[in-house]
Amino acid sequence: MNKTLSRKQRRNFFFMNVSAFAVIFVFLGMIILQLLSQTAYRETDQAITEMNHNPEFIQQEIARYRDDSFPENNFHKEPPKSPSSNRFNTQIILWSKDGEILNKEAIGGRFSQMENLRLQTNDLEEIKTVTIQDEEDELIFHSLTKAYSDNEIAYVQILSNVNQIQHSLQNFRIIVVGCMIVFWLLSMGISYWLSAISMKPILKAWQKQQEFVENASHELRTPLTIIHNRLESLFRKPDHTILDESESIAQALNETRRLTGLTADLLTIARSDANQLTLEKETVETTAFLTELVLPFQEMAELEEKMFTLAVSDSPSVVMDRKKIYQVIVILLDNALKYTKQGDRIQVSASRKNKSWEVHVQNTGPSISKEAQQHLFDRFYREDKSRSKETGGYGLGLAIAKQIVEEHQGTITVKDVSPHGADFCIQLPLN
Template structure:
């Protein structure tokens, strides 16, 4: 599917570029064509005027042949003039070349056969332009100009364009293919993540549904017993239902953050005070797990954002630290201002996170220890929610770890009072 999409994108890109190149060439060719024929027409008129001044005025009889006619001024193309009577019979030749009369007769016939006052024709491998003008006493004058070099410019322009177009299309093909692959890559990654997300949700829902279904079967097979005798099965059902409720709530919350057009209510608030409130809430849990807490909160750190969401982030990170801190370990909580930024960091001792996991811990449903997470009721969505909230507040969240020593989560947020 993605290969077909890439190929369509590539073909469309090549078609658009080809059309633009063709339009550019036609414009250049049209301008060049117009300029070339304008120069040819100007030269024919110049030769005609030069010949008129030399021939003299009306009443002068035409000569049979004038081989000694002075040529046009230098740096001009080869030219000659023929004069015909009213019947089209050649009566006078003005040329600096001693050519056979057959050549001039052929040129005259080619010009007269065009049935136009101007035009071009090819004779003996040479391109000639001509212009027919009235002379005197019913005679006509036909001016001929060698335009092989001028028309050669147009021919060379076509060949040059074809060669350049071929080279450019080959070059553009590979460039377009490179950028097409890069353009398709995020779409493919999003599609793969969506597939993985559906698979993960299905997997997470499968376990509680299986437990619920099993316990319901047990209840149905013991219909004669009282509710008091069946209470443990009901507790199992309730427990799994609560886990499913937490999962669906987390998923709905993530969907609301990612795709909802509803804006959260932002305000300036004391982030130091909000962080202390969360610490006070979690302090008892920390000590119950035989964990030491060290904290350093700089006072009067103000942020512009949603207080409840950012408190939820702190709650998620503290809960994660408590789960993975070793026995008699410690948690270090720090909040300070630095260079117009608010820096919050939470460090806990423990097993740490290996390099292959550290880059994926913010992915949805990703857990470094799946069995331990399930035992604690987690689904691997907490850090994904925390990242989504921080990014919504134009901040950054990152993690670093030393295996078998410690793990540190850091948050950078823009400060509203710095």
């Protein structure tokens, strides 16, 4: 992936993350403010509703109004009013049919704050917001107006001041919006970091794909070149018989077989990468499975004067894909035969370990360096490339073995054997 495309993709990830955070913060802020607005006025509206349904409060105000209308019946004095008192919680207003406030005397000094209040008979018995503009400030009330059957009193209005709640909500909105902006700015830094993290697997997959294509092209080029040259040589010698060119034909056929094996391995890896490597699992009795599997390799080891042993202890039945695991162990045994010499020993052992079936393929051939062990299961990796020409390998066998084992939810590892040699270990879950 070129740098321009990489930067463009990272920039797209960045703007996607920033936009996602912005949408989340906006919706979160709207939900918080909406819930707060609903709950902030709930108690006030509930108090107004209770006063509306409880006639005692209204009767007390009417009695107070009538006492104030007849001074001879009024034996109490109105407490002094503070000149700075322009806020109050609840007040009952008595209205005449003509829209005149009747209980002015009962309201006292607060009446000056309500001179601009007008009777509104729309939406009776419903709580509404009423705003009164006085000389100093704006007063905001929640109000409920109801009709009253009295010769003098036509309507009763209950007012509850909500200025303090309104100011608290405004301050809270400022705080919420400020926090949203601050955290959105922080999210920009987080988005930049996330865009870098998101690009890593993409770049890794791209690099892996590029290396795969380059290595595959390199491996395919050699056998194709040999086949091409051998076929051309046949055309240059039209008078020769098949027997005369048997060596060229045999070499071309040999490279064709190698090419067929390589393409089959590449197809297996491609299917695994695309999650199309299907497993046909069945219950396998492992003792008989291993005994049958190693028999031809024992015969080949005898012909090459190598010692081959099989040790099976407490070998259980395992649910697995017989053909795929057969292929894995064949890969390990084939490598063991390739990289051992006359007189070396190859040992296959299997046993139950906790809830897993463990298979070891050991050989006393050359040891594998620590650095090579870290890359041994990588595609096209070969520790000794010059020797790989002799063995005919492409560096795909162990990569395929690892993919098959991991598809079975198992593991495959390698370690050194003292004084020299290698031990490949496969662990598969029993179920």
